[in-house]
Amino acid sequence: MSALRLSLAIGDYDRIRPLVDGNVRIDGVDPAFSILDPEEIFFRAFKYADFDICELSLSSYTVKTANGDCPYVAVPVFPSRAFRHTSVYIRTDRGIAKPEDLRGKRVGVPEYQLTANVWVRAILEEYGVKPADITWVRGGYEHPGREEKIALRLPADVRLESLPAGATISSALADGTIDAVIGPRAPSCFERGHPQVGRLWSDPVAAASEWYGKHRIFPIMHVLGIRKDVAEQHRYLPGALVKAFEEAKSFALARLSNTAATKVTLPFVEERLQHARALMGEDFWSYGLEANRAGIDTFLAAHHAQGLSSRRLAPEDLFHPASLESFRL
Incomplete structure (x- = not known):
């Protein structure tokens, strides 16, 4: 029987490169890969x-799953995870020294429901x-006119405005129209070294x-979905x-752990890897529901409390049942 020819779209990560290569x-699958930006x-x-x-997006997927109109069902594979203390950028002339x-304050967001923003x-x-x-x-961060890709019904006390036509998040932070930005990317005014733009947490x-150390959670950003049909x-x-x-993922980590020649264009990779394992354990980028149940449930509680999901989902509600079982020898 010939392998299924299926389209598979994903970001360019070391942990998926062994599949692409x-x-x-x-x-049973002959995947046609599209390596694209997550957006x-x-x-x-x-x-x-x-x-x-x-x-x-974990957040967008949760919105649609709670509404019962998602075309995809997820499996507990998490292509993207990130600690989001890196995701808050501030005007340093507005008296913002702590959360x-x-x-x-007026805080810019590319979309209110983005996963990074839920975590922040x-x-x-x-x-x-x-x-x-x-x-x-x-x-939009750098291009005006970005809108929510998912329709939202936010609580009445949440004030959500849109930037004026032609304005961007980065330009608004640079000219002081807004006081801060929360989002998964650094605005370009920060990357260019604007003298009055910095991070909320100076050492994220x-x-x-x-x-x-307090929560034992490595925040999940993205899941892997299969179209339901x-x-x-x-x-x-x-x-x-x-x-x-x-x-x-195991293949990629084995490559990363081989320190005879550095696999990525960055110094001190070995030391950062050792730090991550000392802090979070050997399987610091774990897949599967049970290893991530507490983090997923924390996210779902916050997502519902923030008015993004129409009902409080349980972690099991996110995943195809067949992806939660495996054979054992």
Whole structure:
């Protein structure tokens, strides 16, 4: 029997490269890979269901799953994870020295429901800063006119505005129209070294490490989804994907751990890898539901409390049942 020819859209990560390069195979599948930026994948997936298999925003997927209108079903493979203490950029001339100082401020977001923003709002709540304490201003980072890709029904006390026509998040932060930015990317004004733009947490690695020590959560950003009609037609596929992506991650970590010659263009990779394992354990980028149940449930609670999901989902609600089981010898 010939292998299934399925489209698979995903970002360019070391942990999926063994699949793209053919070093790891997906049982019964001949994938046609599209290596794309996540924003393009999410737009095409949620608007047109363009791909058979693809990376999905955890937040957008949760919104659609809670509403019962998601064209995809996920498996517990997490292509992207990140500590989001790196994701808050501030005007340094507005008296913002700590999270509590964001109360009453105007904060730019590319989309309100982005996964990174859900996690940051959950962190801010630990400092007593609620979503209603901030005026949220939506717009494109570098290109004007970006809108929410998912329709939202936010709580009445959440103030969400749009930038004026022609304005961008980066330009608004640079000219002081907004006081801060929360999002998955650094605005270009920060990258260019604007003298009055900085990070809320000046040492985000230390802040994130402390947060991890308290919560034992490595925030999940993205999941892997299968279009529901494809999953229904090929019942073995969810389990086959988990198996293959696990193998690919192990392959990538073995490469990264081989310190005879550095595999990435960055000094001190070995030391950062040792630090991550000392802080988080050997399997610091774990797949599977049980290893990530607490983190997923924390996210789902925050997502619902922030008014993004119409009902409080349980972690099991996100994943195809066949992806939660595997054989044992």
